[in-house]
Amino acid sequence: MTTTTHSEFDKNTESTAVAAAFPASIKGRTILITGVNKLGIGFSTAQAFASQSPARLILAARSQAKLEECVEALRSEYSGIDIRPLLVDLSSLKSIRTAANEVLGWNDVPTIDIVINNAGLMRHGEKYDGEMPVSQDGIEEMFATNHLGHYLLTNLIMSKIIAAAKSTTPGSTRIVNLSSSGAYVSPFRASDVSWRKPAKDLPENERPNFAMMKMARMNVDENSDVTYIPTAAYGQSKTCNVLFAVGLNTRLFEKYGILSLALNPGEIKSELGRNTDPEWLAKAIKSREEMGLMHWKSLNQGASTTLVAACDPKLGLPDSDGRGQFLSDAQIAPAPKWAVDKEAAEKLWKVSEELAGEKFGY
Secondary structure (H helix, E strand, O other): OOOOOOOOOOOOOOHHHHHHHOHHHOOOOEEEEEOOOOOOHHHHHHHHHHOOOOOEEEEEEOOHHHHHHHHHHHHHHOOOOEEEEEEOOOOOHHHHHHHHHHHHOOOOOOOOOEEEEOOOOOOOOOOOOOOOOEOOOOOEHHHHHHHHHHHHHHHHOHHHHHHHHOOOOOOOEEEEEEOOHHHHOOOOOOOOOOOOOOHHHOOHHHOOOHHHHHHOOOOOOOOOOOOOOHHHHHHHHHHHHHHHHHHHHHHHHHHHOEEEEEEEOOEEOOHHHHHOOHHHHHHHHHHHHHOOOOOEEOHHHHOHHHHHHHHOOOOOOOOOOOOOOEEEOOEEOOOOHHHOOHHHHHHHHHHHHHHHOOOOOO
């Protein structure tokens, strides 16, 4: 049974403390982190890793200015680390392929030991006025950015991840996907990834969790003809982050010793909610606070579970029921059954291959 090393770690634990607890999992290694900017947990994650002397940090972001700001800040504090910027828009398949080719072309970077798929887009709400937001490739934007972009980037650079695993103990080379409690809001809707159908027309096991949304005082109706519910779309993308980890473990753990885990970082005041209507978001936060469901974390605390998932040597292949696949508050936590279902993970892998226009066999 998989477990953690430090049972005392909790929602108040800071990422720098976790890094200090596992220096051997970081020192001399190459780590790639997506979604890095100074106002988010991606940068705090990078700072925590940097504190324990990795050989190299690859920082990925879609904004050149924000990327340069992060690189300069880390270089000024940790001059002995090779810090590489990687410009990539995870909502664009073309941009992802360009970034992956850049990484593969770095001959002085033969291996990547840890991948942190941290970037994310959140657009909450009961409905969306106008046409459904889509990526440059015509895919629902949160699924495209939060899942498909990471799916494609990770698989395109997999040769360097596999190369790292060849010289390490099984489970120490890792791919970590940032999910959230939003995974409880919706399963993966394999039959309708384009959001053309109202929920009432979906198979029962693909319908959003309307009870949970109503508990958050959202005005949603499971019998409505509304086809696109942004909060459900966000929830689906977060479920896919977990299912992607399940699919990676199926393909990579026994053969290469590469471990993939997913996690909920918790509630952090960052830029993640910048695409959500501020009035609606304030109402939703107040509702959760009144129900005692909100615990705000600092950026450093928000990155702590990522560090546990990436570094704790006690973590291993999740149990057959999915226990150990998902972490929260720096400990193993339950995930919704639909997020650790291996059949759903295989459906997601197939859909992802079709949308990316490329198959990956290992």
